[in-house]
Amino acid sequence: MDKTILITGATSGFGKAIAVRFAKEGYHICITGRRQDRLNELKQELEGNYNTKVIALQFDVRVKKQVVEAINDLKKQIDKIDILVNNAGLAAGFSSIDEGDTDDWDTMIDTNLKGLLYVTREVLPMMKKQFAGHIINIGSTAGNIVYKNGGVYCATKFGVDALSQSMRIDLLQYGIKVTAINPGMADTEFSLVRFKGDSERAKSVYQGIKPLQANDIADIAWYCASLPPHVCINDITVTCLTQANSFYSIKDADKLENK
Numbered sequence: 342m343d344k345t346i347l348i349t350g351a352t353s354g355f356g357k358a359i360a361v362r363f364a365k366e367g368y369h370i371c372i373t374g375r376r377q378d379r380l381n382e383l384k385q386e387l388e389g390n391y392n393t394k395v396i397a398l399q400f401d402v403r404v405k406k407q408v409v410e411a412i413n414d415l416k417k418q419i420d421k422i423d424i425l426v427n428n429a430g431l432a433a434g435f436s437s438i439d440e441g442d443t444d445d446w447d448t449m450i451d452t453n454l455k456g457l458l459y460v461t462r463e464v465l466p467m468m469k470k471q472f473a474g475h476i477i478n479i480g481s482t483a484g485n486i487v488y489k490n491g492g493v494y495c496a497t498k499f500g501v502d503a504l505s506q507s508m509r510i511d512l513l514q515y516g517i518k519v520t521a522i523n524p525g526m527a528d529t530e531f532s533l534v535r536f537k538g539d540s541e542r543a544k545s546v547y548q549g550i551k552p553l554q555a556n557d558i559a560d561i562a563w564y565c566a567s568l569p570p571h572v573c574i575n576d577i578t579v580t581c582l583t584q585a586n587s588f589y590s591i592k593d594a595d596k597l598e599n600k
């Protein structure tokens with residue numbers, strides 16, 4: 342296998358699970374994130390367990406200069422990128438629009454939208470030259486239906502949905518696939534980040550829910566990536582059994598499991 346995947350936000354959650362899944366399948370892996378210690382750890386784990394080539398790039402997707410330098414550096418080490426997973430993202434805070442912290446808004450907009458755009462812009466010349474490639478954007482059920490106190494996070498994920506749709510149109514002529522994966526509630530560090538380290542509050546989000554696991558999303562990403570060249574999944578919305586959409590869920594996981 343001589344294929345390479347670049348995953349933003351691979352130090353945790355979905356990104357890390359996707360890195361492991363594709364390493365198992367024999368891909369060369371480029372992992373990115375801000376936390377250097379976690380990048381080092383994951384690089385060592387993937388190289389040790391799967392004997393694959395791993396490149397770790399430490400940068401903040403919000404900082405255009407860092408993105409440009411990191412991807413330029415990557416281009417010196419590899420000659421193609423088959424798959425880009427735009428995964429780095431977060432929610433910051435949980436407030437109504439009249440009370441939200443404007444720094445939180447900046448963080449979400451800069452990461453979830455501008456970061457995705459900066460990385461994509463730098464990777465696309467390689468994919469265009471190859472006349473092939475696959476961009477997988479991690480959206481959310483929050484990009485399908487809004488929920489109370491999630492306005493700005495939802496707006497960024499609606500934006501990711503719009504970008505996925507428009508990228509698909511723009512990139513059709515280059516043979517580049519664009520897939521949006523829209524997960525519902527999943528057990529990652531997402532809520533811990535949203536609630537700024539308040540682990541009790543983060544845990545309470547998933548009580549009685551049996552949320553999706555990071556590996557579930559990694560399996561879906563693998564499925565989308567392993568279809569024949571002429572097949573492109575445009576978007577997938579996936580929730581756990583106790584969630585119907587971004588504002589309706591029930592806390593009855595145990596009861597359902599026992600049936």
Ligand code: NDP
Nearest residue numbers: 350352353354355374375376401402429430527529530531
């Ligand atoms: P995690 O918090 O576990 O992982 C987030 C990843 O994003 C980390 O690797 C983090 O790395 C990276 N990241 C965050 N900000 C930046 C930044 N400025 N620059 C570079 N990397 C950054 O959460 P998830 O795995 O759950 O989140 C992944 C994606 O999935 C996000 O886009 C999220 O919105 C989306 N999502 C999550 C759901 C959930 O319920 N968990 C459901 C639907 C969508 P580091 O801190 O090292 O920079």
Ligand code: 8X3
Nearest residue numbers: 481482483525526587
């Ligand atoms: C993350 C899922 O429901 O917390 O995108 O917004 S939710």
